[in-house]
Amino acid sequence: MKKILLAIMFGIMALCTYAQSNTEGKEKVYIDYFSHSRDISNTMAEALRSKVIEGIHEMNRVVLIDVASDEALKKEAIRRQKESAMGDVTARSEEMKTLGARYLIQGQISSMTATRKKDDDGKIYYKGSVSYTLKVVDPSDGTLKGTQTFTHEGLTGGRGDTSEEAILKTLDYVKLSMDDFVDEYFKIEGTIVQIEEVKNKKAKTVYIDLGKTKGVLESQKFLVYAEVDIAGEISRKEIGQLNVKEVLSAGRSLCKVTKGGEEIFRLNQEGTKLIVVSRKQTFMGGIF
Known part of the structure; x- marks a missing residue:
């Protein structure tokens, strides 16, 4: 022992x-x-x-x-x-x-x-x-x-x-x-900074402003929220999900869009702030 x-x-x-x-x-x-x-x-x-x-x-x-x-x-x-x-x-x-x-x-x-x-x-x-x-x-x-x-x-x-x-x-x-x-x-929170790949007006991959510094790992999963103004009060609306494909640097990661690609693309085009928040991993690191 x-x-x-x-x-x-x-x-x-x-x-x-x-x-x-x-x-x-x-x-x-x-x-x-x-x-x-x-x-x-x-x-x-x-x-x-x-x-x-x-x-x-x-x-x-x-x-x-x-x-x-x-x-x-x-x-x-x-x-x-x-x-x-x-x-x-x-x-x-x-x-x-x-x-x-x-x-x-x-x-x-x-x-x-x-x-x-x-x-x-x-x-x-x-x-x-x-x-x-x-x-x-x-x-x-x-x-x-x-x-x-x-x-x-x-x-x-x-x-x-x-x-x-x-x-x-x-x-x-x-x-x-x-x-x-x-x-x-101890959730991680950041934003989508750029859409990397689009197909049929749906975001397929995106860059987020989180990386090694915040402890992001490959296969880390995130929920995507749109920041919306409801009667003068800023709120969040869940619109999609991401899965980290590659941690690129201290402050950047490339993510695959696993849900809500169309909404993410549309709101990004409109200039809406898209917030990402880490979520629990699924069993054995599986996809959504």
């Missing part, structure tokens, strides 16, 4: 080095220690937290900073753990504001268990199950931006010869689930 945890931590260190070298234009987000009951070991809780960190880093969407890297925040987190007050964000709000944090991610681990089973040949194995909740909080005032609960069991539960191995293998699904979490709470 020690070897597994060491491998996780070395992987996190490498990801942190990469992420911190490309921080321009990204929101600074701190991730707190995760609270958990006494029947969950600190070692296993940290293994889960490490997978969350790893998954968020790989999205390259935000500057993610571990509270353990700041001594003042680390001491305060330890104090709060002892007082069983992990939900009290205001105790560190001033420190967070000084450090320029936009959001704080908090975690509450509900369960980390494994069920003893027997296969068709009579061999004993264990099936892991993990459940936890992540909260995204504005540390300046404690406002909750959102909360999401994850449960990995059954098809997303790891299998092992021991309960510990089964739980650790289940944590691989924790990392994978961070894609949707980041897409939900």
Whole structure:
């Protein structure tokens, strides 16, 4: 187990080095220690937290900073753990504001268990199950931006010869689930700057003003909104969808129009501002 945890931590260190070298234009987000009951070991809780960190880093969407890297925040987190007050964000709000944090991610681990089973040949194995909740909080005032609960069991539960191995293998699904979490709470927003290909008055491919700097990835999906004036109030109307074909530079990506090509072309010709907002990935990166 020690070897597994060491491998996780070395992987996190490498990801942190990469992420911190490309921080321009990204929101600074701190991730707190995760609270958990006494029947969950600190070692296993940290293994889960490490997978969350790893998954968020790989999205390259935000500057993610571990509270353990700041001594003042680390001491305060330890104090709060002892007082069983992990939900009290205001105790560190001033420190967070000084450090320029936009959001704080908090975690509450509900369960980390494994069920003893027997296969068709009579061999004993264990099936892991993990459940936890992540909260995204504005540390300046404690406002909750959102909360999401994850449960990995059954098809997303790891299998092992021991309960510990089964739980650790289940944590691989924790990392994978961070894609949707980041897409939900840390969206990318930009505009269509040029239509690249048109066929039968339908936009086929377009350029957007988002690229590597904002963490755009190939196959990233976007919704397209037209900015419209409704009785003097600016609103947005969804008109289409895009799929990134190629990330060209720090601030440009080429996208395939997967829905609403005719409307995108017409409104672009009229000079309407077309806004793109990232959306959750579909299963296995499939198209719409």
